[in-house]
Amino acid sequence: MREILIRNTTLAGFFRQYDMPSRARLPADFGQSRALGRGRSSDKDLLKTQGDMFEAFVAAVIVSDPRNGLSRAVSWLKALWGRTIKEQIVENERLSAKTQPPGVKAAYVAPGDSDLNAKDKLRATIGAKGIAIRYEDMPGDNKDRDLGLPLYTVGVYLDGWGETNKLLGRGTALKKKEAGHKAAAAALENKKLIRAYEAKKQAFHEAAKAADEAAEQLLR
Incomplete structure (x- = not known):
């Protein structure tokens, strides 16, 4: 679950949802405005950069307000992450009565x-x-x-x-x-x-x- 929340694809998705690419200062040939595709190795670099920039933005929210910055960032991220893993939350609740064996992800468990x-x-x-x-x-x-x-x-x-x-x-x-x-x-x-x-x-x-x-x- 933690991996889903902090992986580059998730953070880069937040970066684009808030239209941060339009305000990001990147080299003209970096291609931040192009759509992501499947299988392109350059996508990994773009996702990593966007994920890092979103992390930097979160850090800026925290340090810009020593008194309330952290609590605001936590509340904001909780809302974002809640949307991201809502399906996993429902699935985990459905399977909460079961004892999962080591190494088997709940989403992969066979019916029954x-x-x-x-x-x-x-x-x-x-x-x-x-x-x-x-x-x-x-x-x-x-x-x-x-x-x-x-x-x-x-x-x-x-x-x-x-x-x-x-x-x-x-x-x-x-x-x-x-x-x-x-x-x-x-x-x-x-x-x-x-x-x-x-x-x-x-x-x-x-x-x-x-x-x-x-x-x-x-x-x-």
Whole structure:
């Protein structure tokens, strides 16, 4: 949670929300006015610079008023950060009764499970030898409504159990990894479809077991 609040993408988003680029004095070729895109290494430099300048502005708010500057900055940042992590707050409240295992983020936990993340549970539920579960980027130009940053959309596809390139679910997030976990969670929510693949998996294993037993009988 702390990482979300202080990462450069978050602070740079605040910087742009307050139209600070129009007042920032940067080299003309720095490109502070251009839109951020995906995958450009120069975006990291721009985000870092904007994040640093926002931190400097917060510091200026504090030191400009020795008596009330700190309390004003705290109240202001609480309001900003509250909007930023409102979805995580709701999710944490929903999962507050569960005991999360070390290293598993709440947003990635599979529906109804506290010991598997969504990708792992999907693979354990319908995966098998020769069955492919793929995560692919999906087209889209959506942006986060608070930060104005590009969002990744990832789809999870199934090749197997009589399906080819079957879309099971999709997820959208600021990070591709999180979008993939959300896609897996969405797939698991389609219980009717997942049960059908589980039945095929069970039938496959039973047939394979019967074939192995028959082969053993022949070898005796």
